[in-house]
Amino acid sequence: METLQEFQVDLNWQENQKAIVSAVIFNDTIEVSSSSCFKKSDGAAWSAEHLFIASVASSYMTGFFRAAKNKxxxxxxxxxxxxxxxLISDEFSEITDIVIKPVVVITEKNKINRVLKILTICRDHSLVLKALKVRLHVFPSVIIS
Incomplete structure (x- = not known):
């Protein structure tokens, strides 16, 4: 079964060099900086780079959740x-590598290898990660509690 979903965010720049990102389906907004993280900012607003990395991290998590549920x-x-x-140069800037360090807490020691296996395949279940052209490194940890 195929379905099509669309996602929309709205951005409204304000005179104080900040912008507000919102989505019709959410009550909360996110304050974002109108300058990149390469320039000094007041630290109160998220940069586009921080939002991007947050998207990558949450997409990996979602892929893990989906794979864990399926298994x-x-x-x-x-x-x-x-x-x-x-990498920042005079001509261009680019993200070269992303490192994700997930930590999963489980109760059964005999499930460690299963968790590690799921952490290796969850990239395939992540829409954002499948779209990336950057090197992704994952260093997982499993804790028994």
Whole structure:
């Protein structure tokens, strides 16, 4: 079965060099900087680069959740850290590598290898990650609790 979904965000620039990003389906807004993270900002607003890395991290998480559900895996907690390396030159700037460090907490020791396997295949279940042309490195951890 095929379905088509569309996503829309609205951006409204304000005179104070910030912009507000919103979506019709959400009550909350996100304040974003109108300058890139390469320039000094007041730190109160997210840069486009931070939003991009957040999108990558949350997409990886969503891919893990989908794969875990399909495989019948239960877990207690999921956290991750994502970091991007950006090459900056006079001619261009580009994201060269993204590192994601997911941590999954489970209760059964015999499920460690299963979790690690799911963490390796969840990239295939992530729409954002499949669209990237950047090197992605994943360093997973599994904790027994």
């Amino acid at each position: 019948g895996l239960t877990f207690k907690n999921y956290t991750s850290t994502a970091r991007a390396s950006i």
